[in-house]
Every structure is written in C-alpha cells, then in structure tokens.
Amino acid sequence: MMKIIGKMGKGKIYRDEKAKFSILLDSVAKKADIAEGKRAVEDIIRVIYRHQPISTKKIAQKTRLPLPIVAKVRTILERERILKRTERGAELTELGIEFAENFLKLKYKKSLTCSVCNGRGIVLDEFFEDILNRVKVWAKKRPLANTTIDQSFATPETSTYRVALMYERGDLEGKRILFVGDDDLTSLPAALTNMAEEIAVVDIDERILKLIEKFSQKEGVKIRTIKHNLRNPLPDDLKESFDVISTDPPYTVNGLKLFLSRGIEALGKEGIAYLSYSHKPIDEWLSIQKAITNMGFVISELIPNFNYYEGSEIIANTTFIARLIGRDLKAEIGDTEKIYTGLVKPVIRYYKCLKCGKIHKVGEEVKKVEDLVCECGGKKFKMVKREKIKE
Secondary structure, three states, X not given: OOOXXXXXXXXXXXXXXXXXXXXXXXXXXXXXXXXXXXXXHHHHHHHHHHHOOEOHHHHHHHHOOOHHHHHHHHHHHHHOOOEEEXXXXXXXXXXXXXXXXXXXXXOOOOOOXXXXXXXXXXXXXXXXXXXXXXXXXHHOOOOOOOHHHOOOOEOHHHHHHHHHHHHHOOOOOOOEEEEEOOOOOOHHHHHHOOOOOEEEEEXXXXXXXXXXXXXXXXXXXXXXXXXXXXXXXXOHHHOOOOOEEEEOXXXXXXXXXXXXHHHHHHHOOEEEXXXXXXXXXXXXXXHHHHHHHHOOEEEEEEEEEEEEEOOOHHHOOEEEEEEEEEEOOOOOOOOOOOOOHHHHOOEEEXXXXXXXXXXXXXXXXXXXXXXXXXXXXXXOEEEEEEEEOOO
C-alpha cells in the first residue's frame, strides 16, 4: 500500500500532498492497466462521490468502463484507503472525501440525468408501452445466446426504445427498414407499430429468424427474414432497397466495418443508420470514428447508456446508440474473418449452473454455452468469470 498523506488542513492541500495524490492516480491507472489512463480513475471517484453508496455495476454503467476494470480499480482504491466496501456498495473514506474535494476539486453531489427517461431523451407513451408488453412475451422465447458470434440479447425495453427513437426522428413512418442482424428482436416492436413501409431482417442465426417468423404469423404482421452470412455481399434484391438500417454489430472494428458496409449495400448512396455499440477506449474509438466517416456517415447523435442487455456483465450491460446520416456512401470492409470478439481476443468463460452451482469452462473443449450439459440436468447458466487465453 502506498502511504500518501499526513494530516491535511481543512480545504487545503499542500504541494507535496498534491504530488503524492497525482502519483497515486498514475499508479492506480497503471496497476489496473486502464487504456483510458488516470482520467478513468478520476471518473470512478467522481461517480462514487456523487452517488455513494453505489455498486460496482452502477459505477461501470455511469463511467462507461468495462466492469472488470472498475472492479480492479475499486480493489486498489480500497487498499489505498480511498474507498471502503459496505453492504450497500462502495463509499469514500474520510481520506477519499478529502482526496475528491481538495485534489479533484469536486463540490456538487447531485446527478442531473433525467430520472424519467434515464438519459435516453425520450419516454414511451401508452401506445409504445402496449407494444413493449407484447414484445416481452416473445423475448422470453429466445434461445440461449451464441457467444461465439457475439450474441448478447438487448432487453425488450431497449428494443422498444430504439423503435420509439426511430419514430421520434422521422425514420419509421413510411420507411423501408433493414435490420442487419437482429438477435435483439428490434424488428418486433417496429412491426407492431404498423408504421414502416417494409421491415426486413438479415441474420446468420436460423433460430432467431424462425422466432421472428412465428411472431409475424401470430401477431399478424409482415417481417421479411433472410438467412445470410454477412461475410458475403447482400443478395441483389436487398441492395439499394432501404431507407434506414439498424445494427448492433460485433464489438470489433472489423465487425463494425463489415456490418455497416452491408448496411450501405442496402441503403445505396445515402440513408440513415442506427448503430448500437459498446463504449471503447479513446484509441479504439478514434479508429471506429475514422471508419464511420470514411464510409460517408456523420454521427448526428449519440446517446450513451441507451441500450441495456441481459447478462452482459463485461460491458456493464449497457452500450450507446448513434444515429448516423450518410451521403455518398461507400463500403469499407476490413478482415472478414476476425470480426467476432472471441477471434480477436480469445477468452475462456466460466459459467455457473443455476441449479446445482457447478462451474463449467467454455472456450476450449466446449466452444459455446449452448453446448453445456450439467450432470444435474440443469439447463440454465450464468457467466461468472472470463479470462484471456494466453498465447
């Protein structure tokens, strides 16, 4: 543990103490291996200062940092006696409060995020609430997520809010919309509005497509489904046929390029794209931004923490949504093989059987959670840990 302080005068911080605090920030960032650097440590402390006591998951959501990184920083700050762990979550110690107020100069403890819309900027009226309730029934019928193709299911609320945002921005009524991958089932609330001219889904997972087809039959709506591997160009009849595309691609630069490029094939020279994507460190975000602008899109709007997911603890269950406006669009396809996270950053995942508690390893002999079989007969599992595969 780094011994950093003697007694400080109230409201004052001396030069040597300031230097020690600065060293502490750098040290924590280095130990936690944070790509965002010491600014991320400052953000974590600021969020705790404003919202304490607060859970690690909530800290990750508010700072948009990966949950394992936040957990690591929290542990280090506890060792340095900046934080203390309570039953209700993380809190600043007396030393931590002095650090926050005298070194980081924090003063105001209120959150100004709208408590009604939770920062999304829109609310659901009775019409969309009714749609949400109908979508919830079908979301429960989804198969297990196939993590080898980066499936992570958005909540029914998220899917419905996405469609409400499309409506609010004028991208739903009378529009032809293509969902480039739709394990989130966003096409369902879109179809239930009966506002779009056409709705189509292209996806590699036949299980998802069959569920969408059953939904269409039961609910009396029309959604065109196309089974297709997006590593290959879109079928000719989908090209230059849509006004709007929506995608939640694999969270890799090549995955984003590929899915947006297939979307461009569907749009033609201009159109609107809704992109859902995880919050990334600045270096990776710069690469993503360059790819987006090189294709001819501008980011007209970006709403953090718009999307929430079932069980995606690594990304703290949340990602942003961006509305892209495109003109003179052109595809930019990178490596079409390494588009999924597991191929770029191979990991071992550990899943707990919810029936007996046994821990199972996924990523070596067993490649995906769908293939897990527990001796007790349990069929439901929760991911509890993951670690990088050493090369």
